[in-house]
Amino acid sequence: MHELLESLLGEFSGVEYGELRYHERKGLIVSVRQGELEAANSTVYSGIGVRAFHHGGWGFSSTSRIDRESIKGAILDAISGARAAGKKEGARLGEASLATGRFAPEIEDPLSAHSFEEKLALVRQAESKVRSFPFIASAACSYRENLDHKYIYTTDGARAEVIDSKPEFRLFGVAAANGDRVEARESMGITGGWTDLLRKDPDELAETVARRARDLLGAKHPAGERAVVILDPGLAGLLSHEAIGHTVEADFVLSGAITKGKLGQKVASELVTLVDSGPSQYGRLAGGTVLVDDEGVITERTEVIKDGILKSYLHNRESAALFEVRSTGNARAYEYSDEPLIRMRNTYIEPGDRTLEEMISEINEGYLLKGAGGGQADANAEFMFSVQEAYRIKDGKLGELLRGVAISGQAFEVLQSVDAVSKEFRFDMGAGYCGKLQMAKVDGGGPFVRCKAIIGGRK
Amino acid sequence: MIELLNLCELAVETALKFGADEAEAFLTRGREISVRAEANELKLATSHAADGLGIRVFSDRALGFASVNVFDEQTIEETVQMAVSLSKATPQDEHNVLPEPRPIKTISGLYDDQAQAFGMDQAITQMEEMLAAARNYDSRVMIDSALVNAAIATHAVMNSKGIKAEEQRSLFSHFIMGMARDNEEVSSFNHRFDSARRASELDGKKTAMEFAGSVVASLGATRGESFAGTIILSPDAVLELMIGPIIWAVSANNVQKGMSRWAGMTGKEVASPMLTIEDNGQLAGGACSASFDREGLPHTHLTIIQDGVLQNYLYNSYTARKEGRGSTGHASGGTRSVPAIGPTNLTIKHGEQSKEELIGEVERGILVTRFSSSPNPVSGDVSGVVKGGFLIEHGKLTRPLIETMFSGNLFEFLSKLSGLSRETERLAFPQEVGLVSPYIRIDDVAITAG
Incomplete structure (x- = not known):
């Protein structure tokens, strides 16, 4: 060959x-x-x-x-x-x-x-x-x-x-x-x-x-409201990928996504460092691991948000030239008959220093949300995704299980509201695919993240 | 043309020679050109071959399947051998029997005689017209991406029971997606798409202007309010919200395996008497029509729901055999997997009132033009965000909305229909599903503001 x-x-x-x-x-x-x-x-x-x-x-x-x-x-x-x-x-x-x-x-x-x-x-x-x-x-x-x-x-x-x-x-x-x-x-x-x-x-x-x-x-449906929630690692990954990640893909930025012109600005709580990485960190290799992208570029670990500040978009070689930076190695094609597009790889929020127990104990009323379902997001970072399980939290204690819901919000507002991030970390989207004209194998994850979001309920 | 069926025959005969009891070959050979724009500009011109061969075999009623996209004799032989060897390792299933041939009636209008002559220059001209139409509509319109696509493909299917069919089809499609941006304000994304068998049936300028109108109208959107009220779904929202779960519930495989809420419900009321849904894979010129399905059986014109009463499930030959009945001609899929079950051209029967009348009768509600959700087809639970929507107060549209959600159960929504519009719109996802739908009004839905 x-x-x-x-x-x-x-x-x-x-x-x-x-x-x-x-x-x-x-x-x-x-x-x-x-x-x-x-x-x-x-x-x-x-x-x-x-x-x-x-x-x-x-x-x-x-x-x-x-x-x-x-x-x-x-x-x-x-x-x-x-x-x-x-x-x-x-x-x-x-x-x-x-x-x-x-x-x-x-x-x-x-x-x-x-x-x-x-x-x-x-x-x-x-x-x-x-x-x-x-x-x-x-x-x-x-x-x-x-x-x-x-x-x-x-x-x-x-x-x-x-x-x-x-x-x-x-x-x-x-x-x-x-x-x-x-x-x-x-x-x-x-x-x-x-x-x-x-x-x-x-x-x-x-x-x-x-x-x-x-x-x-046997579970009931929750009522709809804006609430304090703890996202599990899979949901933190889905938020990172779906609601933030897409808005920092340089092709979306060029066509007017909400992150345009915001490099160097504070877009999230200082507890948030959000990464899209071709190589894998933390144990076994994550499902979105890409060593070389489909333009032949060696991939890197790209810090998109560092301590709350927007640091980088995700680039292929063409967008890198327009922004006068180096390619981040995000050009990916699903199969030989697909052309490379700017796509994510392993997208996640870095772990913090809290325990899940502490994070629950500090909530008067809220929810622990587990199990990422499907999700979608918009150029303005407004997102919606479905969650398999919602546990009620009352007076610092985990309570009854409620039926899965959809949660939504504006992703950067949600990240601004983050006030606690756990030590525990895992990748949890490794069986996931992202669709953007063609498929891409991606992974995502993170720690448990406490923030505010809208829960779609039945009342 | 002969060549494709010859390749199928080679595959089927090789499978029998290697010890399979029955064999089926499904082959596609196609050529596709497309032009894409990104960030308001022409960006990419592509042309490629779309070839594939899928071989399904049964040995002692055990399944094996292999596919490949290279057609030389040696590769075909290796692929067949793989399918046969898988079938020697899988469990027996008495329903693993290939279908017998049925008479096939050729559906007209599936191939455009001009298709061969449709070249890159024409695709580029169409793209430029689309971009100009969207930009000229309003300077705040931002085009994230747009696509013009032309495909010609010949599909051939043959099995060891005597099925032997081939057909050439063309498909033209376009797509435009983006948002409006007014200084710091960015609207929701929106998109429009269309597809048709003939190039002349598509109007890119119209699609582009509809897209532009929709994103500009969504500027200035503000948060909604929480209440129990009425929603009116546009045909786009009907496709997003309703079609997936309904098709899931009527697919015989899901019915037979305990995954359909409508198992055992044929002849029973599953929706408001206002609702009638048909599927017609024989529609002349239909974007999702074909003279035969993935297994080489003719599609049918099937009533799924009549006046709210469930009439029929969708079957391929495997699921039909389990119930000792015939396939409805709904075997779907491509060359890279075993036949599944899928719809073709769906029509939801329109109502008598105009869209304006439907809105005029609403005291408090939402007109939903785009909805983002992941409806759960098993339970019917749906909870999602209105991506394009307008508040309705005292019978009038008052303002665009963001961050507004509604939730409920789709199967319960279907019994709470309170009106269908006279006007319908045609939507066609290339190679997936076509839909003609009216605006649909549903009462008493839980709406949550952000």
């Missing part, structure tokens, strides 16, 4: 920059619902994505045929696209740490060392465990893995071979009574191998899902 790509870089004539990205993805999905196998899918999706840059415009083309003529054709398409879209002379790409050599996460127990039969058995056993509880009306479990092999070559010097391995495991249970149905979910996703994925015992996880569904079935 090296010789082929190296020799084809010479075909980029009449444009300022060219990029060849070979990406082979081997995927496996095993899914069981109610004891029935719903999917045993093995997929191979491979090809070359070709990109050219000229006068501020980009052309992108892709081909699944790995032969010189097909790739040359794709290069010509990309060149003509870039020349058609490019209208700004003088536009350029920013400085970056271009990768050369082989990059692979450290994996102890590779997924390839485990048979399909073993993966199927894991899923069947966990699903049947959830279903074994008498109050469970329906159960599902799935395992998914993506094994990536890439070569990223650019006309200005990147020569990277990149290996990746991202497994996921999901459990789902529905409890039903009197025509009412409630679901509970748990999931795990990491960058790495088999043992690291299954650090939590799947059987215990199955029991957690089943019991939570049962407890939620």
Whole structure:
């Protein structure tokens, strides 16, 4: 592959920059619902994505045929696209740490060392465990893995071979009574191998899902109000990703997101340091770990907010040039046929020095919110996301469990209201995907965070 | 054209040779061009091939599936071998039987004869017209991104029971998203999209101006109030709030596996008598129509809810076989996974009153033009934020709203409908679902202010 790509870089004539990205993805999905196998899918999706840059415009083309003529054709398409879209002379790409050599996460127990039969058995056993509880009306479990092999070559010097391995495991249970149905979910996703994925015992996880569904079935709905809440690490991650992270993606900033012109300003409580990082910190490798981005740039740990001050946006090479900074390594493409876009990686709030118990004990009236569901946010940082469990807090004590709710607010106002951050930290979005024209595997997390937000209720 | 079915045949025969009892090949070969704008400017022109082959096999009624996007003989053989080897390791299931062929009627209007000639230049011109229309509407309009897309694809499906079909379809779509910015004030995001089988059916300028109008109208939004009142959902909000949970509840797989609130409810009232929903995969020229489904069976024109009474679930052949009945032709999905179940072109029957009349009768409520939520399809619980909305007081729209939420249960909302508009709008998500819907009014909803 090296010789082929190296020799084809010479075909980029009449444009300022060219990029060849070979990406082979081997995927496996095993899914069981109610004891029935719903999917045993093995997929191979491979090809070359070709990109050219000229006068501020980009052309992108892709081909699944790995032969010189097909790739040359794709290069010509990309060149003509870039020349058609490019209208700004003088536009350029920013400085970056271009990768050369082989990059692979450290994996102890590779997924390839485990048979399909073993993966199927894991899923069947966990699903049947959830279903074994008498109050469970329906159960599902799935395992998914993506094994990536890439070569990223650019006309200005990147020569990277990149290996990746991202497994996921999901459990789902529905409890039903009197025509009412409630679901509970748990999931795990990491960058790495088999043992690291299954650090939590799947059987215990199955029991957690089943019991939570049962407890939620009997739970009441909270009233709607603006309240003091404690977000669990998953929700802190979702807030960081969904409500803050998107507004600091430089393409959104350029089109007018609320963070425009606010670098250096105080946008959050000084207790808040918010990071988006390609490498992973804190234990096993988080699910959004990216060593080299899809422009061939070595990724970094980017401090977006440091002690409450907005420090950086998230950049690809093009936006880095416009802001006169270096690329932060946030250009990512989901598959070979997708063009790189500015996307997040592992997004989280750094831990603080409090304990969860202290944080609860200081609340007169409020909620402990657990279990991130889906979420959306806006250019103005107004967000909404769903929460699986809400525990009432009264006079410093944890009280009854309430049905899941949606919480909302303006994310920077929420971060300004943060008055306590726990020591305990974890990544908890590793089975998550972010959609922005194409998918991206991301992770997020944080400590427990105490703040104010709006709870959508029934009164 | 012959070539695709030949490749399918090669895959099916190879699977039988390797020991599968039944085999199905689904193949797509397509070409797609698109032009994208970012931050108010033309940014990217792309062209790429969209190829894929999915092979489903049953050995002793056990499932295996593999897919690949490279079509040489050796790769196809390896992929088939993978599918067969998976089927030797999976559990038996008596319902794992491929469908028998049924007569297929060709649906007209799914391919635009001009599609081959639609090139990058035309896509760029259309994009420039969209951008200009949005910007000229009001200088405060900020376009975050916009997309013009043209795709041609041929789909072929063949199985060892005699199903053999192929069809060429075109699809044109566009999308525009952004906000309005007035000095420090940034409105909510909003977007508009449309798609159609023929290029001439799309009007980019109209879409762009509707988008621009919606974001400008949402400037000056203020927090709402908490009350129990009426909501009126726009077709966009209907799509966001209602369609997912309804489709979940009528998908036979969810019904059979205890995940649908409407299990055992056919023939029973599940909604207000005002509500009638149909799905028509045979609609001539429909953005989500096709002459056959993912398994090679014809789509149908199916009534899902008639006057509030649940009529039918959506089946593929697996779920149909379990109940000893026929598929409704709702097998969905692409080449990279086993057939699922999905809707095609949905229509919610319109009412008799005008949208203005619906608003005029509301003492206190909200007109919801965009809603952001993650409705839970199992319980029907929904709680979300009004992203585009106007307060209604004494029958009149008084001001735009932000940070206003409403909550409740979608399945309960369906019995509290108090009006459907005469006017309908057509929305089509490329390759997912098409919807024609009126404005829908629902009474007695819990609304929470920020």
